[in-house]
Structure formats: structure tokens, C-alpha cells
């Protein structure tokens with residue numbers, strides 16, 4: 001079989017075998033509808049209650065503050081639009097966010113903008129960092145919500161959320177953070193952070209796809225987006241995705257004990273990869289913050305090489321990575337994050353993201369460095385971007 005190396009863990013992760021085991025009964029015998037009061041329903045409801053406790057415990061929340069959704073995308077939509085709608089009369093129609101958020105936050109903000117809200121996009125520096133002082137300056141009496149991600153999924157930069165949340169609290173605005181990429185890789189504790197709302201997703205932490213969480217601090221005003229039955233205390237209608245929810249709970253219980261060890265292993269692999277690339281391949285640039293960065297993520301600009309071409313050539317060798325541009329219209333378009341960090345023009349369409357997982361090996365990293373060196377050399381030989389020697 002062809003060799004495969006998966007280095008795209010910020011896109012999704014494989015299901016942990018212990019999560020699969022926890023889900024198993026819910027695929028067979030425990031099939032009841034948790035809304036029903038007979039024993040079939042009660043068994044299912046018990047699974048959800050346990051998962052809610054497991055999730056709450058990982059982030060230092062109360063179980064009543066945990067709401068299950070269909071994923072990170074829905075949780076982000078809900079935080080941004082649900083708070084905006086709840087506070088439009090009470091507070092005003094202003095929200096604050098950044099240009100480097102996940103598409104689900106950016107598109108929700110743009111939806112509000114089209115409907116009469118004022119959205120302020122904070123600047124970020126060349127590492128992708130938000131300056132908390134800029135949050136302070138942007139806040140007004142009308143600000144309902146500030147949404148800044150905890151860690152960027154592309155370049156891995158970790159934002160000063162604690163400082164931002166404390167500024168928001170003093171100003172009477174809610175603070176939401178998208179912690180999808182942070183959970184499981186660093187300490188995420190809602191009390192310590194001081195945030196009011198926090199998003200994370202199952203499939204980024206070795207649980208199934210199609211399940212996510214919105215933490216909503218007790219007493220926060222938020223409207224539901226999905227109306228219907230009384231599920232999730234009337235805040236999110238629809239018969240629960242028990243399989244996903246139980247998987248999410250188990251994944252959180254595992255991470256509660258294991259995340260520091262995961263983070264340590266991922267950091268060692270990431271550093272090995274970075275050092276190999278920087279020492280063996282000329283004209284590369286490591287993006288994101290040098291220290292304030294996820295332990296698993298490194299993002300490079302590789303001059304004179306087209307990111308998409310690099311991705312496809314690595315794929316031919318069985319190595320899965322991400323590039324920072326979406327080629328939707330023939331012309332590659334840099335992602336909003338890549339645009340916001342002002343890369344040198346020569347690197348803007350030449351970016352590649354490696355996001356390691358806890359199960360990667362040193363040997364896989366070394367193979368990746370070897371292949372990358374070879375592929376980059378070959379692509380540069382035929383590159384029209386490379387200046388001919390003077």
C-alpha cells in the first residue's frame with residue numbers, strides 16, 4: 001500500500017478508538033429518543049447528561065452552560081447572530097471581530113452587516129495578533145459582542161483572550177471566542193479566560209463530525225436560531241445527535257487527562273518539522289507568532305512555489321497538508337488570514353500549513369521533510385516565478 005502521512009489535523013482528526021467504543025452501544029441497543037420518558041428514552045437521555053458533564057468538566061463550566069450543536073460552524077453562527085438579535089434593542093447594533101476569524105464567524109458578521117448592524121474588524125499585526133488596546137478603543141456603549149478566536153486555524157497564533165475578555169467585561173459587552181483549534185492543545189478554562197461564550201467542535205478533537213458545543217455563561221442573553229421542540233432547554237430544537245454527543249463527551253473526558261501529554265508530543269513533532277524545513281530549504285518563511293502559537297501548527301511561505309501545486313505534489317507522495325488559498329475561480333485567492341498578515345507578495349500564494357496530530361511519528365516527519373525538499377526543488381526548477389540568475 002502507498003504510504004500515507006496525515007498532517008492536516010486542523011481540518012479534521014481521526015476518531016479515537018476509545019471514542020468509537022463509547023459510541024458503539026448508541027449505534028445498536030441504546031437507540032431511544034431522549035425526549036421520551038420510557039426506559040429507552042431515559043437510557044438515551046442519560047448518555048447525553050453524562051456527555052454534558054464530561055464536556056463541562058474539560059472547560060471548567062457547569063453542565064447547564066453547555067449546549068450541543070451540529071458543529072463549530074453552527075455554534076459560531078449562534079453566538080454571533082443569537083447575541084446580536086437578543087441585544088439589538090437593549091444595547092445596540094454593533095459587534096467587533098477580526099479579519100482572521102473562521103468563515104462561520106466572518107460570514108455571520110457579514111450577514112449582520114447587510115441587515116443594519118455595524119461591524120468593526122480589528123487590525124492584526126504580521127503575526128496575526130490582536131492588540132487588546134484596539135479592542136478597548138473599538139468598544140462603544142452600543143457594542144453587544146466581541147468575537148475573537150482563541151487560536152487561528154491557519155497560522156496557529158494564540159490570541160490574548162483573557163485580556164480581551166476582561167476589557168469587554170469592564171465595558172459591559174459580551175466576549176465570544178472560537179476555541180475550536182485551541183481545545184485539546186492548550187488549557188481552555190472558561191473561568192480563567194473570563195469569556196461569556198465559547199465554541200468548540202467534535203471532529204477536531206477525535207470525536208465524530210457533526211457535533212459541536214456552545215458554552216453560554218449563565219445569565220447571558222442569547223436567542224435561539226433553531227426553533228421547534230424543547231431540546232437543549234428550548235435553545236436548540238431537534239432530536240439530539242446522541243452518537244455525536246456521546247462521542248464528544250468521551251473525547252473531552254480523554255483530553256481532560258491527556259491534553260498536556262498530547263500538547264508536548266505535538267510540539268516536539270512540530271519543532272522537528274520546522275527545524276528540518278528551515279535548515280534544508282532556502283527562501284522559506286515561518287508565519288504566525290514564534291511563541292504564542294498552537295503546539296501542532298506551522299505555516300510556511302515557500303517562495304517561487306505555488307501553494308496548490310505544492311499541495312498536489314505532496315499528495316502524490318501520500319502527504320496530506322493544507323494550502324492557504326482557495327482556487328475557486330481559476331486564480332488562487334489568498335485566504336482572509338493570509339491577506340491580513342501582509343506576507344511579502346512573493347509568498348502570498350505560496351503558503352502551506354502543516355498541522356500535526358498526536359499519532360504522527362518522528363519517522364513520518366522526516367519522510368515529509370525529505371519529500372518536501374525534493375518537491376520544492378523540482379517545482380522551483382520549472383517555476384516562472386523564480387527570477388533567473390543574474
Ligand SMILES: *Cc1c(COP(=O)(O)O)cnc(C)c1O
Pocket residue numbers: 010011070071072073074076102104149151152153178180181201202203204210211212
Ligand atoms: C473547523 C473549524 C470550525 C468549524 O467547525 P465545524 O465543526 O467543522 O463546523 C470553526 N472554527 C475553527 C477555528 C475551525 O478550525
